[in-house]
Amino acid sequence: MEHLAEQYLDVRKHTEDICRPLQTEDYVVQPVVDVSPPKWHLGHTTWFFETFVLVPFFRGYQQFNTLYNFVFNSYYETIGARVIRTDRGNLSRPSVEDVYRYRRYVDEQMVLFLENEDIEQTVVDIIILGLHHEQQHQELLCTDIKYILGHNPLFPAYAEKAAVNELLQAGGFVTMKEGVYSIGFEGEGFCFDNELGRHKVYLNEFNIAKGLVTNGDYLEFIKDGGYQNFRYWHAEGWDWVNKQRIQAPLYWHYVDGKWLHYTLSGLQALNTAEAVCHISYYEAAAFAAWKGMRLPTEAEWEVAAEEFQWGKRWEWTSSAYLPYPGFIRAEGAVGEYNGKFMVNQMVLRGASIATPGGHSRKTYRNFFHAMHQWQFTGIRLAY
């Protein structure tokens, strides 16, 4: 299992690398319910390995701190007869240092455990699931850190020079022929349960854009009154725009007649050539309606994925997040992983600049609620 140990340590290290530029205080806060404190991500991913690998399978393992179970599991729990609600953003303890100590302890134990050559395949599978789980949290760490710093009135930069976001945008559309296609995961390697059950779908002829919608394109929509015209919006989207007073993508600021946006390098002039980012499904759908087009379905996206470049933005599709034919929830905790979220969410395909390398596949099904903007989301048009 040497290779697995190496892979394990690689993934674990990358999580900590993401947090390296943070100050202690940045690890602690939770500005909105969807954003978790970085400290919590660090602990929760560690708790996964402790709870699902070490405790049940490593004989003689001593838990680091039994109270961490409900600090990092995030449910209501009781201490004696009184309920303490462990809101993630209210917990000053365990300290950041304690959480890193927890990580080191669990990592050492995991390496010891993995020295054993006779680990059963089911346990290996759980470890690999844990690594993919941690990679998902690596992406959430990026989006949550951006939210925490980008909602601070001092607008601190995360890094002097964050990854260049500008994209080479191919123009035009690809036409895909009508017919029966197959979608869903096949082959070797890891995938989540929601990708399984490769199956046939019948698609009409459709056209899908080679490039993503840019900030410049989106600015046209704003200037044309897109946020003021209910005709482009779903009824729930229109409510959302009005109640939340949405007038632009998240992180855009209109200052002295110019559009700025907060990036991980701080507040900067809006780059019109860059792919639009941090928009909700409602906005993506409204933009497409304004264009007289639509968003692709997830099946269309998947069958055409080799015809265009993807991976810079999570691309909203027009598909609701539902089980594939034959989907069965796994038994036990793993069964809670995906299936229970299959209602009232929309599928996103692709990957984003915040997605860890190797953590993307054309069959990957990401999903969020229609109003969420804080992921690195974008728009690909179809018709």
Add this chain to the structure above:
Amino acid sequence: MEHLAEQYLDVRKHTEDICRPLQTEDYVVQPVVDVSPPKWHLGHTTWFFETFVLVPFFRGYQQFNTLYNFVFNSYYETIGARVIRTDRGNLSRPSVEDVYRYRRYVDEQMVLFLENEDIEQTVVDIIILGLHHEQQHQELLCTDIKYILGHNPLFPAYAEKAAVNELLQAGGFVTMKEGVYSIGFEGEGFCFDNELGRHKVYLNEFNIAKGLVTNGDYLEFIKDGGYQNFRYWHAEGWDWVNKQRIQAPLYWHYVDGKWLHYTLSGLQALNTAEAVCHISYYEAAAFAAWKGMRLPTEAEWEVAAEEFQWGKRWEWTSSAYLPYPGFIRAEGAVGEYNGKFMVNQMVLRGASIATPGGHSRKTYRNFFHAMHQWQFTGIRLAY
């Protein structure tokens, strides 16, 4: 247009027939936001014909009362500089008698208008849409009246002897072969825009129940702890069950060790042979999970519809409400009819005992939010 006038008067009369057993006070209240006062249904359906037919197309037409426009259109509006929110349930005026007077006035004008032989087809189409719109409200009148009376501590009956609900339930499952099928409306006659765009779908082999789940079946689920076991539920459904303290279908009451349910004839012993009714999508999906089965997709339902009896319950499908391929919102007010609701709702197929005769088709796509119980909803299993 004589035939249309007759059809018009028939539909209009049926709406009033539904309200005949009500007392004046029953027309006025709105116990929850999804339920509208019967008075409002009577006015709103009338406003439809006045606004979309008489005002634009009947030369010289005088509006009954210009203020009714925003009473029965249900939006925020301004009277001078101050906004008055016209919450439907807060409006004692116009009185019930005034609303009936409004109906008579509009009906007389419509009949005069329809004496003209030269009405353009587009106007005829709007009138037919208006009649189907009114039939939808006839069904809502039934469900809303039931809610109003069924949430009154006196449990008044709507009718001495309401329609017999007991159903002959066929047993067993039908198996449908894998392959390409077509779904969506075709042929003559009226349909809503969301049914248009007949198109091909690829379906795997599936099995669908000939009968609906009964109250007796559902009682087994309750007795087996179905409402206490999170494993059967979507995460959002589990929240809903716990926050709303749901323990049974709407209108079920557990009194002195026995289950009663409120029917339109009053409170009665639960009939275990009857198809279960007034359940949410969350409950339907949880019941199916408990059975080790699932709900059919809307495509499965439609292609198998001739193999079973339907029409007594709106049957929750596992399909989200999304546009068919090629769906385009119509221009103008009619375009608001369906398309803007195509997010975060689930499709129901069939019809219910509250659906007016003739207002159902196997291609009809009904839709509600996942938590709604107040329609006459039921469960058909698939696997």
Add this chain to the structure above:
Amino acid sequence: MEHLAEQYLDVRKHTEDICRPLQTEDYVVQPVVDVSPPKWHLGHTTWFFETFVLVPFFRGYQQFNTLYNFVFNSYYETIGARVIRTDRGNLSRPSVEDVYRYRRYVDEQMVLFLENEDIEQTVVDIIILGLHHEQQHQELLCTDIKYILGHNPLFPAYAEKAAVNELLQAGGFVTMKEGVYSIGFEGEGFCFDNELGRHKVYLNEFNIAKGLVTNGDYLEFIKDGGYQNFRYWHAEGWDWVNKQRIQAPLYWHYVDGKWLHYTLSGLQALNTAEAVCHISYYEAAAFAAWKGMRLPTEAEWEVAAEEFQWGKRWEWTSSAYLPYPGFIRAEGAVGEYNGKFMVNQMVLRGASIATPGGHSRKTYRNFFHAMHQWQFTGIRLAY
């Protein structure tokens, strides 16, 4: 007890007289939580006599309908094992006619009961309390009916020609000398328990206005930016103004450059000579601060009451509603009458044009929360 029977019937008749101009629908609605449907007032005052007099003291009395107990008591109650929330505004039944039938039944029984000459004084006291309780609800009927009709977009009039509101306003201030005064009820006749315990207070010299602040005076405050300047407001008042977007007294509407106000005769031009009405404590205090003055305390008001005319507006004082020295809550249900409300409310003194004749005393302590506008409230300045 003949005299008491007569008095009883007089009060009871007056309640129904107030409702005579209403349409059936007006009896049913509840636009905001503080406003009760007129039907509920009619039933609740009747329930008082049934529950506290007839049931315990009239041998052989048969309740009209045992379910009315919780319809008109307005709490959560259980029907069997399921809780039905009897929101006052959601109850279409009992019908208005049924409520009047209930009144007639209880009135007949009360008259029969009062024919008996040997009623104990404690029972007489409860009946007299019930009559004063009903008079309080007569005033609430006026304020609630005004709210119901005044928040309807049709602005229906309650009466062709409602009571003339214009007031002769004396000018100037009365100066009261420093010293020890006594306040609280003394002498014969009825008073509420919160007025009892006549006691001494020490007052500094103060000046109190002979007249009330007029609409014209208040308009100056508005024009001077009173609602935009936080310096005049309590912190909670300032929040209230901003969250509720308050810009004028309740029922004022700024239409086409002119101020109108809704009166019981309908929408009319604002009468600047009339005493300002329908303002909250926050507004009264802010107006006084803008004037460089203050509101009188309730003790000041009471000791000066003979120096000015009062009775047209409930006058906000600067006193919180607290027990008088020696105040003891009575045992039993009567003890719930006043004492339990003695926190977070402000005292109003005087009476209003909606107060029934004979239901006012200079020692009467009315009380409402600081944000309430829907009573006939006004401002008397002091310094």
Add this chain to the structure above:
Amino acid sequence: MEHLAEQYLDVRKHTEDICRPLQTEDYVVQPVVDVSPPKWHLGHTTWFFETFVLVPFFRGYQQFNTLYNFVFNSYYETIGARVIRTDRGNLSRPSVEDVYRYRRYVDEQMVLFLENEDIEQTVVDIIILGLHHEQQHQELLCTDIKYILGHNPLFPAYAEKAAVNELLQAGGFVTMKEGVYSIGFEGEGFCFDNELGRHKVYLNEFNIAKGLVTNGDYLEFIKDGGYQNFRYWHAEGWDWVNKQRIQAPLYWHYVDGKWLHYTLSGLQALNTAEAVCHISYYEAAAFAAWKGMRLPTEAEWEVAAEEFQWGKRWEWTSSAYLPYPGFIRAEGAVGEYNGKFMVNQMVLRGASIATPGGHSRKTYRNFFHAMHQWQFTGIRLAY
């Protein structure tokens, strides 16, 4: 001004002493809206001196960071055209270290400023107000730190051995004679504006306890069903108890049949001899009602204060927080200090174990909303 500089540095140092046992993370969180992060207290008290002394009066002063103005002023503010809400608990920056740097900078500047001998008295008055303001925040630091640590499931201790809380409790009651007394501040030295305006009050004879109610006394109330019997409670208190499910003072935990309470030294067995602490006004009033007594008014408390020991608990009085006769809000920012809070709050008298030495007077008027438990509050009975 040497003496003032010394006094200034003393007070400032004490604030930091209170924070010394904290870990960086403890400075950042805000578990409920009434509790501010310690970091914010440190910054806000510093901002007071910068804003009201250095900026207006110290020629050539350079602000430390102009953005701190709205970070530590805690209002909605705009950055360019977008509003950023600076929720205190969401701000990871400025870091704790930056805040201490800010303190050092302002302290150095203040000392330089105070070297000048010719500071006007009005400025001296503002500085002294600032020191008392900081002392108030010292007490809030204690209460907020206790809340933060006491709501963490790890129950960390603030200090190995926190101040001994046990009190020598005198028994019995003192009787005070009826008559005219004077209350309010007089003499030399600092006081807040709300204490000014010494004035006469007339008091009936009353009896006031020499000691405070103990945990043991309070336990009797709990065991006697005090939290289950509505008769002891204000209507709003009863709602609060039921909605918040209050069953004991804050920080009490019933574990395995025993009562523990969280103290600054961690979770400990309840000490029944200690004065009860962390109770709301509603609880204090309910306890008194259960005893057949009442809470003293603030006037009673003040005139009797020399007859008993006080200073361990803030003692709820039965007086609402209202202006003394002749109270005038000061002009400018100082005028916002107290007057605007004079509605819907109750007065507390005395001081607590968390009150800095020298920051208490018998005329001191503390005030909180009736539901607040997180201060070191207690009960003294009267009758």
